[in-house]
Amino acid sequence: MKKNFIYHEIAGNIANKIKTGVLKEGERLPSVRMLSKEHGISVNTAKRVFLELEAQSLAQSKPQSGYFVSPLSYxxxxxxxxxxxxxxxxxxxxxxxxxxxxxxxxxxxxxxxxxxxxxxxxLPLAKLKKEIVLATRSLKEGGTEYEPLQGNIKLRRMVAVRSLAWEGWLKEDDVITTNGCMNALALCLIAVTKPGDTIALESPCYPGILQLAVSMGLHVLEVATHPVSGIDIDALKKLLPKINVCLLVPNFNTPLGYCMPDKNKKEIVSLLAEYDIPLIEDDTYGDIHFDPERPKCCKSFDTDGNVLWCGSVSKTLAPGYRVGWIAPGKYKEQILKLKLIHAISSTSIIHEAVGNFLMSGRYxxxxxxxxxxxxxxxxxxxxxxxxxxxxxxxxxxxxxxxxxxxxxxxxxxxxxxxxxxxxxxxxxxxxxxxxxxxxxxxxxxxxxxxxxxxxxxxxxxxxxxxxxxxx
Structure with missing residues (x-):
């Protein structure tokens, strides 16, 4: 592990002890110097540990007294x-x-x-407005022309670069831009289903996804979930002979907010690939993690191109901009054809502006x-x-x-x-x-x-x- 990130691991271990009750509410935490000596890290790195715990509202400092576990009534x-x-x-x-x-x-x-x-x-509205102005100036014809069918190159490149954080290893050519995540999900469903097919969804599930599935003439099978770990894999296994496609929101699903454990993601990807059942992954919330590290995606474990990974900035940056994308794996040609039929092009200025915002580090x-x-x-x-x-x-x-x-x-x-x-x-x-x-x-x-x-x-x-x- 790189030295710069040792504090993430130490903070994560302390955070886990707080959340599991090993360290109690109001209990004194080790001092900065004690933490430094215990883990062989610099005083500055030890301070970063406590800054991380404070950012998660798990620790609070008291002048001349040190750090203590925050009240955790919730x-x-x-x-x-x-x-x-x-x-x-x-x-x-x-x-x-x-x-x-x-x-x-x-x-x-x-x-x-x-x-x-x-x-x-x-939201950073003032900074986004500046990016819109800059995009208008930098794009040929002021952004009035159609952009390439696959989408804005800068945005696709940045989505690919950001996938390294969750071991997605995407390239810009793997990504297709869309008008928000719901548009991405719709294109995926049209590509891999026909009316009368059966789709497996988490229960409870975002209403927009339920409505989309019903509007396309799909039969919906709701799968049991746990409020912490997500979908019940044994329940999903029992439904496999009946389903044609599976759509999941494994990272911070709405409405429950759970994050599916990596081993579960890996098992589900393997299971669905074995049955040749496409997995559409909605990762709209993946960047909104409360723990220090961004979680992996189901796409992280995809070796067959069977996962159609979808994302957007609708929940993190600008809901009204309608900026989304798909990494559709082996279904790329079908998705491109459908995008041509249903949209022709994404909104050039907006997608350029968001691409610049991601590239600048402001995101x-x-x-x-x-x-x-x-x-x-x-x-x-x-x-x-x-x-x-x-x-x-x-x-x-x-x-x-x-x-x-x-x-x-x-x-x-x-x-x-x-x-x-x-x-x-x-x-x-x-x-x-x-x-x-x-x-x-x-x-x-x-x-x-x-x-x-x-x-x-x-x-x-x-x-x-x-x-x-x-x-």
Whole structure:
């Protein structure tokens, strides 16, 4: 390991002891000099260990006293139950509920806990505007021409370079740009399925993916998940004879926020390749990790070109820019043909601007602050929930991403809570949106991508009061 990254490993070991309860809340941590001597590292490197722990809100310093384990009230709330969907295909969308929730997008009079995108207040908007101006000046004809079918070369090159962090080893020629990740997923599904085929999805699952699958005439099989480790591999194995394609969000899935362990990713890739079942991987949230290291992807273990890896900056940088991409493996020619039919070209100026932003290093600088903000938000939300929500409430422990999954006692209907909350200018995403089956009526997803304010805390308190009234 390179010397510069030793502090990541040491911080990770201490963080694990805190999260597992070996080091207790309020307990004193070793001093900087003690840590330096114990691990044979410089004092500056030891200081970086504590800066990393502070960034994760796991440690706090007290003047003249040293470092201590931070209050971790949110870890005392129980986890939601593992999902148990029925092993049957279903296409029953809760359309009225979904349409009602998404009709609130863009409404500035509401507190939008319901929409899973970051607020512009925590995005580098001024820097992005400058990149748009520069892209207009640098592109031939001011960016009004069609770009190559495969997409902006600068953006593709940077996506490939960034794949080294998760051992993807992509080359720019492996990548095709798209108009956001949903466009990427749609192209992948059109390429590898036909109406009447069966798709396996995680349960709960992002509503947009459910709607996309149903709109294409696919039969949906929902697969059981655990709130920490993700999809139940044994449950998936039982469904293999019935499915034609699998679509997973293994890194910080919305709404649960789990990160699938590497060994599970590797096993799933091998399993699906053996059955010649394409795996579409949605890695939209992969860069929003709360731990120091970016997690690997299923694509990291793909040796047969069977994984169609999709990503975007919609959840990290600019939702409205609609910048996405695919590394489609052995399906590259099909995807290129479909892109020509459905889009012809991506938006030249926007894709050039994002490519420049990634190349400049500003993206990584933004991500460091962005991830810290989201992790702190999660902890503040969790503390508010522990104080104000009904007894028996359970919450997920997202390892990254933008979502917090809340499970109430079963008698609380979150579709009903949604209607009451909306009258108080609060919008939530009821759990029934995240499934095609009769489940999750007592759950909801909250977006943690809003800037924390005193008013936001009061809105969570108000939401808890409304939930108690329903009890």
């Amino acid at each position: 870890l005392k709330l129980p986890l939601p139950e593992a999902s148990k969907p029925l092993p049957i295909t279903n296409n029953k969308e809760p359309n009225d509920l979904i349409n009602g929730v998404y009709s609130t997008m863009g409404r500035h009079d509401l507190t939008l806990f319901s929409i899973g995108v970051p607020s512009g207040n925590i 990584d600088n933004h991500l460091r602050h962005f991830r810290k903000t989201l992790q702190e938000n999660y902890q503040r939300y969790a503390l508010a929930i522990s104080l104000y929500f009904p007894e028996g409430t359970k919450i997920s422990r997202p390892q990254g991403g933008l979502a917090l999954w809340v499970e109430f006692p079963k008698h609380i209907d979150t579709a009903e809570l949604y209607n009451y909350a909306l009258k108080k200018q609060i919008s939530i995403a009821p759990g029934r949106m995240f499934t095609l089956q009769n489940q999750f009526q007592h759950c909801m997803r909250l977006c943690i991508g809003l800037p924390w304010t005193e008013d936001l805390g009061l809105k969570l308190k108000q939401l808890g009061t409304l939930a108690k009234m329903l009890g």
